[in-house]
Amino acid sequence: MIQIKNPEQIAEMRKAGRITAEALLIAQENIREGVSTYQIDKLVREHIEKCGAKPSFLNYGGFPASACISLNDEVIHGIPSKTRILQEGDIVKVDVGAFYHGFHGDSARTFPVGRISDEAAKLIEVTEKSFFEALAQVKPGNRIGDVGHAVDSYVKKYGFSTVKRFIGHGVGHALHEQPDVPNYGTPGRGTRLCTGMTIAIEPMINVGTDEVVQLNDGWTVKTADGKLSAHYENTVAVLPDGVMILTKA
Ligand code: MG
Numbered sequence: 001m002i003q004i005k006n007p008e009q010i011a012e013m014r015k016a017g018r019i020t021a022e023a024l025l026i027a028q029e030n031i032r033e034g035v036s037t038y039q040i041d042k043l044v045r046e047h048i049e050k051c052g053a054k055p056s057f058l059n060y061g062g063f064p065a066s067a068c069i070s071l072n073d074e075v076i077h078g079i080p081s082k083t084r085i086l087q088e089g090d091i092v093k094v095d096v097g098a099f100y101h102g103f104h105g106d107s108a109r110t111f112p113v114g115r116i117s118d119e120a121a122k123l124i125e126v127t128e129k130s131f132f133e134a135l136a137q138v139k140p141g142n143r144i145g146d147v148g149h150a151v152d153s154y155v156k157k158y159g160f161s162t163v164k165r166f167i168g169h170g171v172g173h174a175l176h177e178q179p180d181v182p183n184y185g186t187p188g189r190g191t192r193l194c195t196g197m198t199i200a201i202e203p204m205i206n207v208g209t210d211e212v213v214q215l216n217d218g219w220t221v222k223t224a225d226g227k228l229s230a231h232y233e234n235t236v237a238v239l240p241d242g243v244m245i246l247t248k249a
């Protein structure tokens with residue numbers, strides 16, 4: 001069932017979203033060669049807890065950290081580690097959630113470490129822009145298929161592919177709620193968007209194949225062909241006259 005939020009609840013979600021966004025900014029400020037993914041996770045956790053919130057991902061389904069940190073060909077759900085040291089040329093996906101006053105925020109970015117390849121830079125740019133293509137479709141009366149189609153059709157123009165096996169989702173009291181928000185779809189099809197829906201739109205875009213594999217750590221998802229992947233996510237609310245990004249600093 002889709003949980004519709006009233007304006008007061010959306011205002012509370014905005015607070016969770018702000019904390020989430022601030023944690024991502026702190027991650028961004030600290031991403032450089034020589035830093036471990038464990039250190040980034042620690043900074044994220046410290047900020048969320050300092051704000052009186054809880055890291056949404058910590059112990060979620062047994063996940064052992066506060067941020068998912070995934071490098072290069074890793075798509076999502078990378079586990080922070082003291083032995084994963086960032087190198088010049090890496091691209092780093094940081095996915096963060098904060099739970100505050102009963103609601104979650106969920107947001108992800110892909111950051112470069114120093115100088116990166118032209119291909120990696122293009123992938124990051126197109127992935128971010130595909131989110132905003134999707135966002136332009138979010139308004140009452142449009143459908144989930146319009147949102148997903150916007151992502152998929154945009155990235156295809158650049159020869160990139162959309163991950164199908166993992167998708168966006170409703171967000172609220174629970175980190176993952178209805179509806180499903182795939183990054184592909186058919187215009188005019190799927191769940192109708194209505195005022196008070198809160199969803200995470202999160203394109204996961206690959207340079208090569210859209211196929212992914214899961215590592216035997218039980219979490220990390222990587223591209224099947226070993227090529228790069230990027231991720232960009234915000235939690236947004238459907239408003240009577242359009243949309244608001246909740247995960248903004
Ligand atoms: Mg996320």
Ligand code: MG
Nearest residue numbers: 106200202233
């Ligand atoms: Mg999400």
